[in-house]
Amino acid sequence: MSEKEKERILVCVAWPYTVGPRHLGHIAGAGIQPDIFVRYQRMRGKETIMVSGSDTHGTPTTVKADAAGVHPAKLVNRVHTLFCENYQQMGFSYDLYTDTETPNHYQTTQTIFLKLMAQGYIYKDTADAPYCETDRRFLPDRYVEGTCPICGYKEARGDQCDNCGNLLDPIQLLDIRCKLCGNPPIFKPSVHYYLDLAKLQPMLEQWVIGEGHEQYWRTNVYNFTLGSLREGMHGRAITRDLDWGVPVPVADPEFDSKRIYVWFDAVIGYLSATIEWAALQGTPERWKDWWQPQPDAPVRAVYFIGKDNITFHTIIWPAILLGYGDLELPYDVPATQYLTASGQKMSASKGGVPLLPDVLERYDPDPIRYYLCAAAPDTRDSEWSWTEFFRRNNDELVATYGNLVNRVLNPTYKNFEGKVPEPLQEYIGDDDRQLLADTRAAFDTVGDLIDRVKLKEALREVMSMATKANVYLDKQEPWKTVKLDKAKAATAYYVAMQVLAALRIMTAPFLPFSAQKLHEMLGYNGEVSAENWEMRDLPPGQPLGQPAPLFKKYDEKTLPELIEAEEQRSLEPWVDPDGPIETQSDRPRIVIYNQQVRQRAELGDERTVTLG
Numbered sequence: 001m002s003e004k005e006k007e008r009i010l011v012c013v014a015w016p017y018t019v020g021p022r023h024l025g026h027i028a029g030a031g032i033q034p035d036i037f038v039r040y041q042r043m044r045g046k047e048t049i050m051v052s053g054s055d056t057h058g059t060p061t062t063v064k065a066d067a068a069g070v071h072p073a074k075l076v077n078r079v080h081t082l083f084c085e086n087y088q089q090m091g092f093s094y095d096l097y098t099d100t101e102t103p104n105h106y107q108t109t110q111t112i113f114l115k116l117m118a119q120g121y122i123y124k125d126t127a128d129a130p131y132c133e134t135d136r137r138f139l140p141d142r143y144v145e146g147t148c149p150i151c152g153y154k155e156a157r158g159d160q161c162d163n164c165g166n167l168l169d170p171i172q173l174l175d176i177r178c179k180l181c182g183n184p185p186i187f188k189p190s191v192h193y194y195l196d197l198a199k200l201q202p203m204l205e206q207w208v209i210g211e212g213h214e215q216y217w218r219t220n221v222y223n224f225t226l227g228s229l230r231e232g233m234h235g236r237a238i239t240r241d242l243d244w245g246v247p248v249p250v251a252d253p254e255f256d257s258k259r260i261y262v263w264f265d266a267v268i269g270y271l272s273a274t275i276e277w278a279a280l281q282g283t284p285e286r287w288k289d290w291w292q293p294q295p296d297a298p299v300r301a302v303y304f305i306g307k308d309n310i311t312f313h314t315i316i317w318p319a320i321l322l323g324y325g326d327l328e329l330p331y332d333v334p335a336t337q338y339l340t341a342s343g344q345k346m347s348a349s350k351g352g353v354p355l356l357p358d359v360l361e362r363y364d365p366d367p368i369r370y371y372l373c374a375a376a377p378d379t380r381d382s383e384w385s386w387t388e389f390f391r392r393n394n395d396e397l398v399a400t401y402g403n404l405v406n407r408v409l410n411p412t413y414k415n416f417e418g419k420v421p422e423p424l425q426e427y428i429g430d431d432d433r434q435l436l437a438d439t440r441a442a443f444d445t446v447g448d449l450i451d452r453v454k455l456k457e458a459l460r461e462v463m464s465m466a467t468k469a470n471v472y473l474d475k476q477e478p479w480k481t482v483k484l485d486k487a488k489a490a491t492a493y494y495v496a497m498q499v500l501a502a503l504r505i506m507t508a509p510f511l512p513f514s515a516q517k518l519h520e521m522l523g524y525n526g527e528v529s530a531e532n533w534e535m536r537d538l539p540p541g542q543p544l545g546q547p548a549p550l551f552k553k554y555d556e557k558t559l560p561e562l563i564e565a566e567e568q569r570s571l572e573p574w575v576d577p578d579g580p581i582e583t584q585s586d587r588p589r590i591v592i593y594n595q596q597v598r599q600r601a602e603l604g605d606e607r608t609v610t611l612g
Helices: 024-029 032-043 059-068 072-090 103-118 197-210 219-231 262-280 307-324 356-362 365-374 386-415 430-451 455-476 478-484 486-506 512-521 556-568
Strands: 008-013 048-054 096-099 122-132 144-147 174-178 186-195 299-304 339-341 590-593 596-599
Touching: 008 032, 024 032, 024 339, 024 356, 024 365, 032 048, 032 299, 032 365, 032 430, 032 455, 048 072, 048 262, 059 072, 072 096, 072 356, 072 365, 072 590, 072 596, 096 262, 103 122, 103 186, 103 262, 103 307, 122 174, 186 307, 197 219, 197 307, 219 307, 262 307, 356 365, 365 386, 365 455, 365 512, 386 455, 386 478, 386 486, 386 512, 386 556, 430 455, 430 486, 455 478, 455 486, 478 486, 486 512
Parallel strands: 008 048, 008 299, 048 096
Antiparallel strands: 096 590, 122 186, 144 174, 590 596
8 A cells, every 4th residue: 555545634624703694705714615625535534634714713703702891701702602503514624623622622722832932932021012091901913903004905903814815914004993993092011932043044944945846836826925934034023912813831920911823722632633533433552643643644734725814824933843843744735716796805794695504594505616616716805696506506406416317317217117226238429338337437537626625626527417418318328218118218317317326426526415426316325425436337237215305596686685684684683682781701612523513512612632
């Protein structure tokens, strides 16, 4: 067995802030794509885990809670529960989707902090920080906004500009203002701990440049990372004046009212989530298989994020891992561009965007998954369009793939006693052999594209097989020959059904719900996701399930209603749906564990493992 065949796959998905429901831009990259990738890897027999969770400590959460006059814990628990419910509806197959408000995550973060400090990569310093005289408090980075000094974007945050992607410090912002009251803050000295990125830069450069990442990283990811390194790294504060988050593990009263800052603790979540998953499995040391692998069992760690997160996953997180030592570094970081609405980056807080819970109320998950993969903003921004969503569903899923299923299964079920027909070898000709050969070859083509995270291209190849099968049927016309030469019609339907049997496998990573439905209509038991990634002959005589439409046609006349609903949608109900919010949660804390939503109390997952 080759090293490539023995490798394990670790799929890490960006941690969303618990501020409100996800919009479709959020899940176009860090949602649909990792699930396609991980489902494929499992089907080809790779030991694979996918982990993520809700970022409960992000300052957007505390900004939202402060603006609403509620405790962050209440907002966190409501929104995290919503995430888990929606992700389950979408079929996202997490091994563990957790959150950062766990003892395990706190311990893992503090352990890494202390080791980096012991190794000289964390230092203490005093710097001017924004202070709001109106609200009488220091303002963490996300509590201020202003004009980016690099690109001139007027709504840049105190930590990063969403427009150009560059990291910032609040003092760099032009026309700086407090997000709570809108007044300009003053700057006062505040003491914090800093990650010494300048000291870590030589190791970072060796890792980025010396290990050939330019050969398989997306061009925008590699160029942005290289450009940031060439500009030079400098110390970045990893504590903030907050009372919500991971406590700073030092015996210093000056830091009792400060917390480890979110950009440091959130990326550590990938590691802490794997540790938590291993403990839940009853194998508490197994996290090391993915984070401290042996030469005979290598690991490929792939991080799925948006382009505004590149810095934190190709510079900050690798710097932390290099400073700590003996932990697996990212292999690939396939960051997507933005899915835009009306030419602008989607923003749930500004409204006018399709929110995931609203879309799921109206439409099935597979058409949503299909559109967001087919129109994915892989290398450049792409525009969300309800018109295009309807078109792709009706013209491609319904009219091409769904129609193929209908025109094969319905007449076969009717004319051949509900069983797979027996082909007559003398009727197998060049067209039949070519279609079967193309289908068999498609497994390698599609699989290779998925493995290289070229998912849009992979989906096109899958749909091209449905098109080829339709062309084959048009030429064979078995609905006519069944009346004249039943054996000839049986052969054509048999060949077409082999394509359907292959399509249930090839579509399973992309469209898991309809793939399962087709799996059962073809007479198979169990889960299609448990099948191997290979062509398997559908045996003659196998009893078929009752045929049914694979997809629904959607009415484009509802478009004005959808647009009006988006424009009028208020996000406040997600903060306060039932009146005044108290500080205690009124919902049990839950996780997605091994692809099922579970209560923490049921799992007993307060166990922790000491990071060695």
